[in-house]
Amino acid sequence: MELKELFLNLNAQWVRWSDYEIAEVSDVQYIRPVKVAEPIPYNCAEKPEDLVVNALNAGMKIWHAAPDLDRACLDFARRYGLLGFGTSNTTAQNLFFGAGAQDERAESAGTSPYYNGVFSRSYGEPFDRFKAKFTAIYAHFLAAQGHISSPAEQEKLRKAWERDFSDGIDGLTYQLTFGEKPELLWKPRNLLTVLRLAYSGAATDPAAPLKLCKFCGNAYYSTNPRSEFCSATCRNHFNVNTFRRRKKDAETGSECND
Numbered sequence: 001m002e003l004k005e006l007f008l009n010l011n012a013q014w015v016r017w018s019d020y021e022i023a024e025v026s027d028v029q030y031i032r033p034v035k036v037a038e039p040i041p042y043n044c045a046e047k048p049e050d051l052v053v054n055a056l057n058a059g060m061k062i063w064h065a066a067p068d069l070d071r072a073c074l075d076f077a078r079r080y081g082l083l084g085f086g087t088s089n090t091t092a093q094n095l096f097f098g099a100g101a102q103d104e105r106a107e108s109a110g111t112s113p114y115y116n117g118v119f120s121r122s123y124g125e126p127f128d129r130f131k132a133k134f135t136a137i138y139a140h141f142l143a144a145q146g147h148i149s150s151p152a153e154q155e156k157l158r159k160a161w162e163r164d165f166s167d168g169i170d171g172l173t174y175q176l177t178f179g180e181k182p183e184l185l186w187k188p189r190n191l192l193t194v195l196r197l198a199y200s201g202a203a204t205d206p207a208a209p210l211k212l213c214k215f216c217g218n219a220y221y222s223t224n225p226r227s228e229f230c231s232a233t234c235r236n237h238f239n240v241n242t243f244r245r246r247k248k249d250a251e252t253g254s255e256c257n258d
């Protein structure tokens with residue numbers, strides 16, 4: 001399904017903080033805003049393509065245990081905020097208006113950051129669960145791209161997907177406005193809902209806009225069916241490499257062995 005259509009009238013005010021850290025509280029690692037961070041409200045449904053691509057590329061680093069996977073997760077949080085999977089019983093909007101007072105109370109009581117309001121500075125998400133949400137989407141993407149080398153790998157991807165995609169912590173409600181030109185407004189419960197919805201739309205779009213770059217291996221979004229590279233830079237690098245390889249092959253006379 002086309003994302004433009006899917007995200008029509010999606011009301012998704014979210015809050016990201018200016019900076020995040022990974023911190024340990026009672027032997028559990030959390031990803032959370034730093035003490036001096038400033039809140040930045042924004043519409044997280046504005047650029048669903050970018051959201052999906054950034055999540056897939058973070059998921060790729062987590063899946064392959066890349067050395068800079070922590071940085072990729074922090075970058076995602078700085079750009080979009082936390083996923084909001086601690087909000088299953090209430091809407092983000094309610095938490096938003098109640099956040100201030102709750103923040104002070106929770107901080108002085110020294111309670112676990114996980115239970116505070118989703119938009120409070122002391123709200124954190126268990127880092128392992130945070131990461132698992134990204135690998136679930138990435139696992140689905142790899143399978144959909146046909147990048148599976150063995151039945152064992154297929155099973156591993158399916159398990160990662162099943163465990164952490166359909167966990168019931170996202171959700172979508174709606175509102176019908178009153179008046180002469182009524183509008184149907186979709187109200188996602190959290191950023192995770194918006195992300196999963198955007199991914200699901202892109203993954204089922206007949207134009208197959210989610211692709212892997214032929215040069216750098218990153219995920220990217222393009223509605224051009226002939227597109228093979230995430231950027232002009234990658235296309236140039238690939239062409240230069242191909243040219244050099246052909247030249248070298250011609251010099252050594254090995255072009256017939258390809």
Ligand SMILES: [Zn+2]
Pocket residue numbers: 213214215216217218229230231234
């Ligand atoms: Zn690339």
